[in-house]
Amino acid sequence: MTHYDAIIIGAxxxxxxxxxRLAMFDKKVVVLERHxxxxxxxxxxxxxxxxxxxxxxxxxxxxxxxAKGLPLTRLLKQLRIRWDELDLHEQGHSAVSWxxxxxxxxxxxxxxxxxxxxxxxxxADGFDALTQAVRxxxxxxxxxxxxxxxxxxxxxxxxxxxxxxxxxxxMYYGSxxxxxxxxxxxxxxxxSIFFEGFARPQAGVRHILKLLIDRYxxxxxxxxxxxxxxxxxxxxxxxVGVELDNGETLTADTVLSxxxxxxxxxxxxxxxxxxxxxxxxxxxxxxxxxGKLSFTETINVLNKPARELGIEETIIFFNNNERFNxxxxxxxxxxxxxxxxxxxxxxxxxxxxxxxxxxxxxxxxDKWNAVDRGVGFQPxxxxxxxxxxxxxxxxxxPYQAAKQHWYTRSCDxxxxxxxxxxxxxxxxxxxxxxxxxxxTGHEGGAVYGSPIKxxxxxxxxxxxxxxxxxxxxxxxxxxxxxxxxxxxRWVLQRDNAAVEA
Ligand SMILES: Cc1cc2nc3c(=O)[nH]c(=O)nc-3n(C[C@H](O)[C@H](O)[C@H](O)COP(=O)(O)OP(=O)(O)OC[C@H]3O[C@@H](n4cnc5c(N)ncnc54)[C@H](O)[C@@H]3O)c2cc1C
Numbered sequence: 001m002t003h004y005d006a007i008i009i010g011a012x013x014x015x016x017x018x019x020x021r022l023a024m025f026d027k028k029v030v031v032l033e034r035h036x037x038x039x040x041x042x043x044x045x046x047x048x049x050x051x052x053x054x055x056x057x058x059x060x061x062x063x064x065x066x067a068k069g070l071p072l073t074r075l076l077k078q079l080r081i082r083w084d085e086l087d088l089h090e091q092g093h094s095a096v097s098w099x100x101x102x103x104x105x106x107x108x109x110x111x112x113x114x115x116x117x118x119x120x121x122x123x124a125d126g127f128d129a130l131t132q133a134v135r136x137x138x139x140x141x142x143x144x145x146x147x148x149x150x151x152x153x154x155x156x157x158x159x160x161x162x163x164x165x166x167x168x169x170x171m172y173y174g175s176x177x178x179x180x181x182x183x184x185x186x187x188x189x190x191x192s193i194f195f196e197g198f199a200r201p202q203a204g205v206r207h208i209l210k211l212l213i214d215r216y217x218x219x220x221x222x223x224x225x226x227x228x229x230x231x232x233x234x235x236x237x238x239x240v241g242v243e244l245d246n247g248e249t250l251t252a253d254t255v256l257s258x259x260x261x262x263x264x265x266x267x268x269x270x271x272x273x274x275x276x277x278x279x280x281x282x283x284x285x286x287x288x289x290x291g292k293l294s295f296t297e298t299i300n301v302l303n304k305p306a307r308e309l310g311i312e313e314t315i316i317f318f319n320n321n322e323r324f325n326x327x328x329x330x331x332x333x334x335x336x337x338x339x340x341x342x343x344x345x346x347x348x349x350x351x352x353x354x355x356x357x358x359x360x361x362x363x364x365x366d367k368w369n370a371v372d373r374g375v376g377f378q379p380x381x382x383x384x385x386x387x388x389x390x391x392x393x394x395x396x397x398p399y400q401a402a403k404q405h406w407y408t409r410s411c412d413x414x415x416x417x418x419x420x421x422x423x424x425x426x427x428x429x430x431x432x433x434x435x436x437x438x439x440t441g442h443e444g445g446a447v448y449g450s451p452i453k454x455x456x457x458x459x460x461x462x463x464x465x466x467x468x469x470x471x472x473x474x475x476x477x478x479x480x481x482x483x484x485x486x487x488x489r490w491v492l493q494r495d496n497a498a499v500e501a
Contacts (some may be wrong), residue, residue, distance in 0.1 A: 002253045006491055007242055007482075009229050009267075012040020014441070014468030015478050017483030018210040018256050020079050023221035025492055027116040030250070032242070034228030034441060038213060040474055040498045041440050041447065041469075044206045047429060050354050052299055054431070054439070056205035057341040057433050058198035058315060059357065060173065060189075061106055061477040066156040071477055078484045078501035079215060087207055088199040089346050096165045097417045098319055101167055103410070105196030108281040126202035130166075132194075134494065139187040142455040149186035150179075152204035158366035159318035159424040169317040171192050171326040172339050174474040176291045178327040179482040185453075185472065192475065200346050208476065216221035222253065225337035229259070232464060233265045233339050239268075247404060254491050256458075258483070261450045262290050262443050268461065291446030294433035296363040298410050301427040306342040311357075314345040318417045332367045333406045357421055359410050365445040373399040403430050403450060420423060448474055465490045 006022050008015045011033035024028040037043055042055035063072035065083045076083060091141060093106040101119055105112035113131070117124040130153060137142070149167075157163045167181070170189035175181045181189070201207035216223065227243040241251035257264040302309070319337040326337075339360040344352050407430055411422055433445030442449065451474030457465040465486050475484035 001249055001251060002030075005252065006030075006254045006256060006487070007032060007250060007252040008256045008258070008467075009242070009264075010040060010257065010468070011035075011038035011223060011225070012258050012468060013042055013212075014471075014473075014483035014486075015040070016216060017075075017480035017486040018258075018467055019078065019407045019483070020216045020219060020224075022489040023216060023219035024080070026220070026489060029221050030214070031223045031227055032227040032244070032250075033223070033225050034272055035439060036225050037203065038223065038225070039209050041436070041442075042205050042209070043439065044204065044209075047372075048427060049258075050301060050427065051204075052356075052429065053204045053206070053343075054297075056200065056476070057339065057343070057360075058346075059200055059208075059477065060192040060196065060198060060271045061086065061476050062088065062197045062199040067134075071192070071481055072196070072494070075161035075477060075481055075484065077350070077487075079212075079480075081211065081215065085211060087201040087203070089202060089348050091346055092235060093313060093318075094198065094315040095313045096168055096317045099416065101161070101165070104313075105194060105215035106500070107199075109195055112194055116162065117478035120159055123157055123159050123162050125161070126156040133393065134187050134190045137183070137187045139184045139191075144184060149181040149183045152183055153186070157273060162318065168188075168319060168324050168337070170318055173264040174448060175323065175326065175339075176446065176451045176453075176476070177294060177446075178292060179325065182453070184455075185474075190472070194475070196347075196370045198350075200343065202348050202350065202352070204343070205476075206353075207361060211434070212323065212480075227275065229267060231269065231462075232257070232264070234268065234461060238462040240266075245337075246477055248354070253463065256467045256483070256486060256490070258466075258479075260442055260446075260459045260468075261452060261459075261466055261470040262453060263441055264459065264464070264466060264470075268459075287454065289450060290444040291442075291448055291450050292444065293326075293448055294328075294363050294365045294436060295360050295447055296333055296410070296430060298361075298407055299429045300357045300359075300361040300411075300421065300425045301328065301359060302421060302424045303426050304424055305344050305351060305355045306357055306418075306421070307345060308420055309424065311342055311421075312345070313340075314342060314419050316340040316414075318414065320413060320416055326362065329362055329364050331364065332371070332402060333361050333363045333409065335361045335406065335409045337362070338410070338414070340414050340418060357418075359414055361383055361406075361410055361437065363433050363445075365437065368402070368432045369437075369447075370432050371399045371402050373397055400463050403432070406430075442469075479488075 005027040008031045019031045063070040229242045231243040233241045290419045341358040369493035436445035454466040465485045
């Protein structure tokens with residue numbers, strides 16, 4: 001039986017970040033991934049000769065070359081990646097768009113500040129005070145008490161429209177809670193989106209993934225694909241290894257799991273005790289609820305760049321209602337708010353091969369899961385089957401009919417914010433909460449995991465630690481930093497390795 005210093009469950013961003021860090025310090029480490037491809041939520045696929053990113057709209061946490069003390073800088077230092085290896089290109093500008101009001105923002109925070117002063121002059125001082133509170137807060141203090149962001153934001157901002165407009169991007173890009181956020185999560189997201197901003201590599205997420213995989217293998221790490229973990233093995237109150245789907249057993253001193261808190265608990269086969277849970281939710285924090293927030297994503301390939309249709313923004317966070325409702329819808333989707341991403345509107349050196357408009361909406365996993373997918377359905381169809389709206393093909397199953405219906409609703413509801421684009425669409429695709437569950441294993445297709453986060457990583461079992469989404473650091477950079485910091489804390493520092501700060 002093979003014994004490892006560390007087993008990492010999941011080859012998403014957090015698993016790869018942790019794996020590189022441990023391999024760099026000569027730990028015997030294996031990353032186990034259930035799928036045939038790495039990347040987790042942030043993967044990519046090919047369809048009809050086009051290459052699509054699954055997760056990446058934008059890399060948050062942009063830091064210019066040479067910037068000091070920012071999350072991206074820390075990440076690059078820890079993984080020994082040079083800044084220019086990431087091939088990052090900044091956004092032009094983005095916007096939060098409401099009926100009758102739009103706030104532009106870019107990687108220069110002053111743009112947002114001036115937009116708030118223009119559109120909400122009576123709120124300008126309050127916005128500055130909120131900004132200062134965000135700057136002053138140390139979101140890296142893993143033992144800080146949890147506070148509700150709504151209360152703090154509303155103590156500075158009295159106009160509910162402005163408060164909602166601030167929350168919208170932060171929630172869409174990183175909240176597992178409905179209609180509120182933990183204050184530390186709010187601070188992380190505010191800094192990563194409004195202070196630091198958006199960028200992306202020319203080639204999208206596959207460029208980042210290739211860099212990570214190369215670095216991991218070069219450092220001597222082992223990656224096993226199609227190696228799902230069925231069980232986490234325990235002796236007393238300690239994890240001792242894992243059993244794979246095929247019955248194979250591997251042992252390890254430490255297991256780091258990026259599968260999610262609910263999912264990891266199931267692999268242990270018991271409710272984990274919760275010595276260091278960190279949550280604003282009342283009740284027994286050891287019983288983590290499945291997250292309720294999942295999404296659909298509609299991908300439109302256009303026959304010309306979005307800019308030629310008059311769309312200047314890189315990303316638009318929109319809402320069509322009086323108040324923004326970030327909550328699980330009662331229907332399959334809520335298309336009245338969402339995110340519109342134009343990847344070609346980053347300041348890229350070359351126009352990408354595909355001109356895309358991507359639209360994200362909140363969706364209800366249980367409703368999508370209940371839709372009949374028809375005879376002979378293959379899981380890959382969830383991802384690959386085109387949404388036939390643009391070519392008036394008849395739907396082949398209730399599932400396809402639902403996609404077609406919600407594709408149309410999704411496109412209709414963005415027209416208050418961008419011009420009609422469908423006449424220029426040559427191919428469409430749509431993925432649903434089912435797709436997210438299938439490719440990541442996240443219960444309920446919950447992109448941001450459980451609303452309960454384990455900020456210290458402790459699971460309740462010695463030797464088993466939570467990394468990634470349910471440790472509480474989200475997004476590409478957040479997830480990688482989570483993997484790195486948990487590997488440092490629970491393996492390298494424990495073993496007294498010379499860990500750089
Ligand atoms: C549509 C969409 C758009 C997004 N856009 C952005 C964006 O623009 N910018 C951004 O920064 N972030 C974005 N995100 C979020 C970002 O992708 C995630 O926060 C991040 O990738 C999470 O990484 P992770 O390692 O924590 O988890 P995951 O990516 O979920 O990785 C977990 C991995 O574990 C594997 N796994 C699970 N269970 C097992 C098991 N039992 N055995 C073996 N393997 C297992 C899964 O297959 C998966 O590969 C987006 C996400 C989605 C879905």
